[in-house]
Amino acid sequence: MTTQSELGHELENGGPDPAVSAIMGERRSLINIGYRLLGSLADAEDVVQEAYARWYAMSAQEQQEIASPGAWLTTVASRICLNLLASARVRRETYVGEWIPEPLPEPTEWIGGHRAAGGGDPADRVTFDESVTMAFLVVLDAMTPAERVAFVLHDVYRYPFGEVAEIVGRSPAACRQLASSARRRIRTARAPAGPSAEQAAIVRDFKAAWATQDIDALIGLLDPEATATADGGGFVPTHPEPIVGGVEIAHAYAELAYAVADRAMFVEYTVNGLPGLVAQQDGRTLSVFAFEVVDGRIRHIWAVANPEKIRPWQAA
Structure with missing residues (x-):
């Protein structure tokens, strides 16, 4: 500049x-x-x-x-x-x-939409802490x-x-x-997050159950009152309203996994500083999933598929 x-x-x-x-x-x-x-x-x-x-x-x-x-x-x-x-x-x-804040990839791996060699320019990074987790940003957006x-x-x-x-x-x-x-x-809407290692393990188990469309395993990983929200921005078909309930989410996500089984793969990734998942096809990011894990279960899932919001996730 x-x-x-x-x-x-x-x-x-x-x-x-x-x-x-x-x-x-x-x-x-x-x-x-x-x-x-x-x-x-x-x-x-x-x-x-x-x-x-x-x-x-x-x-x-x-x-x-x-x-x-x-x-x-x-x-x-x-x-x-x-x-x-x-x-x-x-x-x-x-x-x-639904409108969801724009998800951010890990800054040491991605800068400005490209894989960064050596971590990229520090001046272009967003510092990751609790104030950029998806759960925190969603509460901020309601203010x-x-x-x-x-x-x-x-x-x-x-x-x-x-x-x-x-x-x-x-x-x-x-x-x-x-x-x-x-x-x-903030105090009303957010519960204390558990250790990131625990969250990573739960997200990894969710990914495995999702890939095999194991509904019982998915239900076990989801809070009974969990919510899943998707943002396609009118560009990508998504659930128009949040899905509420662990059982309902498990069935909906199993159906989604079945629909994309032959063309997409799910990759573990850091999303806004916490463990998340990315759906990819031929190296191109289709959607980004952020999670809130509370007391050992997934309380919220935010899925962003709006192409305008996931541009930083596209490989060079």
Whole structure:
């Protein structure tokens, strides 16, 4: 994202401009914030690009007057995200089927839609932690835009409420209430996750039972009140509404396995930092499955087949 004029300045001085390097060093942080706020890597990258465009649209004097360029970029990017979240609620009303946040592959293996040699550019990575698991993002998506921004910036990134207030356009006290409301949503909707090794074993057993269409084994791995949600975005046929109940999910997924048995294979993969599965055909990703495992059973399954959302999963 360095412009031609900036490159010329770098060449004239025999190397990178420290000021430009410092500004570009904020990219990873901005992408991380953008993804958590929007649930879409593509949208987060667009937001970061727009924030940088606004920075470079200013004169050199205007830039020098900004005490903390990183804080300025974060404020601008967060405000853009806030506006996008408000408009996204309107767009979701016409979205075909269920909407699920965009799943992310393991950053050390995939960057920008391609297998990364040596881990790729760290500046382009989303840092994986609890705040990017699919279960967490789904709860964030149910919040109001102001709640989501206040919670992510304060509770995840530890921004003071005074700074959050400037971004959200409300008082610090109001932002404190927004974050508190968001925390209650998190506590109500999410159960503590078990160790990732346990989750990996359960997902692996689910994959084996699924491949053999062993309905009894599937039922045993699913919570009796489990929910399976699919997102095809109107591009790929999926269940139009969530499937509720372990027995119902087991039968539906056994039917799916039978339907694709001769053309697809299921591969274990890290999805948003936790064990998941990917359906592939001739090296092409058909869908991505994220799981929430609670007390040794699968509580939620999120299947994303919308081609627009799984582009980062396609092999080069």
